[in-house]
Amino acid sequence: MIELKHINKYYKVGDFQLHVLKDVNLKIESGDFVGIMGPSGSGKSTLVNVLGFLDSDYEGEYLFEGNLISNLIDKKISAIRNKTVGFVFQEFNLIETQTIFENVQLPLLYNGQTSRKTKEIVQTTLEKVGLAEKGNQLPSQLSGGQRQRAAIARALINHPKFIIADEPTGALDTATSRNIMTILQELNQKEGVTLVMVTHDPNLLEYCTHKVEVIDGRVRKEERL
Ligand SMILES: Nc1ncnc2c1ncn2[C@@H]1O[C@H](COP(=O)(O)OP(=O)(O)OP(=O)(O)O)[C@@H](O)[C@H]1O
Ligand SMILES: [Mg+2]
Numbered sequence: 001m002i003e004l005k006h007i008n009k010y011y012k013v014g015d016f017q018l019h020v021l022k023d024v025n026l027k028i029e030s031g032d033f034v035g036i037m038g039p040s041g042s043g044k045s046t047l048v049n050v051l052g053f054l055d056s057d058y059e060g061e062y063l064f065e066g067n068l069i070s071n072l073i074d075k076k077i078s079a080i081r082n083k084t085v086g087f088v089f090q091e092f093n094l095i096e097t098q099t100i101f102e103n104v105q106l107p108l109l110y111n112g113q114t115s116r117k118t119k120e121i122v123q124t125t126l127e128k129v130g131l132a133e134k135g136n137q138l139p140s141q142l143s144g145g146q147r148q149r150a151a152i153a154r155a156l157i158n159h160p161k162f163i164i165a166d167e168p169t170g171a172l173d174t175a176t177s178r179n180i181m182t183i184l185q186e187l188n189q190k191e192g193v194t195l196v197m198v199t200h201d202p203n204l205l206e207y208c209t210h211k212v213e214v215i216d217g218r219v220r221k222e223e224r225l
Pocket of ligand 1 (some may be wrong): 012
């Protein structure tokens with residue numbers, strides 16, 4: 001599904017070029033649940049931003065389902081991103097002034113669907129993450145775990161081909177983390193959603209099918225048992 005070939009990524013810091021991704025070669029197959037680990041500053045978030053089409057400023061080739069993405073113009077990439085990827089972040093990134101229902105509905109409206117048509121889809125997706133009763137609440141009225149479940153519902157609503165989760169449990173306690181991981185694992189196992197998750201917690205690798213290690217910008221993929 002995803003293939004990175006000889007990706008190099010630099011950040012400009014003043015006159016200096018910081019080499020952040022170093023000759024990265026990586027394949028992710030449909031149905032994989034990839035856990036990305038590595039020290040702070042090693043390039044994990046940079047890597048998933050490239051994978052999720054958020055960053056196209058790199059050298060090398062990105063093939064998605066066999067098509068070269070790295071040469072496309074930004075407008076085309078945004079259109080592909082909206083249809084293809086869902087994002088879950090540590091800080092949830094929900095819009096605080098909108099209800100949970102509206103937050104989850106938003107990607108559908110971006111895709112040009114009318115509000116009336118989306119109601120049922122939004123409700124079904126909220127049910128899937130156990131938030132059927134919480135649609136009318138504001139994010140501030142939910143617990144951290146519930147907010148993350150709302151963020152997962154928002155990531156799922158467009159039926160993305162894969163989901164990028166950058167430390168999705170980083171702000172949650174252990175029990176709540178397990179609950180979120182169970183939801184992600186069910187999506188992976190029952191619905192075949194491909195998942196790419198950054199985590200600092202080695203215990204969470206038990207939910208993954210593969211481990212990717214990022215050390216000083218270099219990347220290695222390993223199969224889990
Ligand atoms: N926008 C930026 N401009 C300049 N340097 C950056 C930028 N973003 C990240 N970096 C640098 O790139 C390197 C990799 O950062 P990245 O955020 O990918 O690390 P990470 O592995 O996700 O770390 P963490 O585990 O702390 O989240 C770091 O040295 C960081 O300082
Ligand atoms: Mg990071």
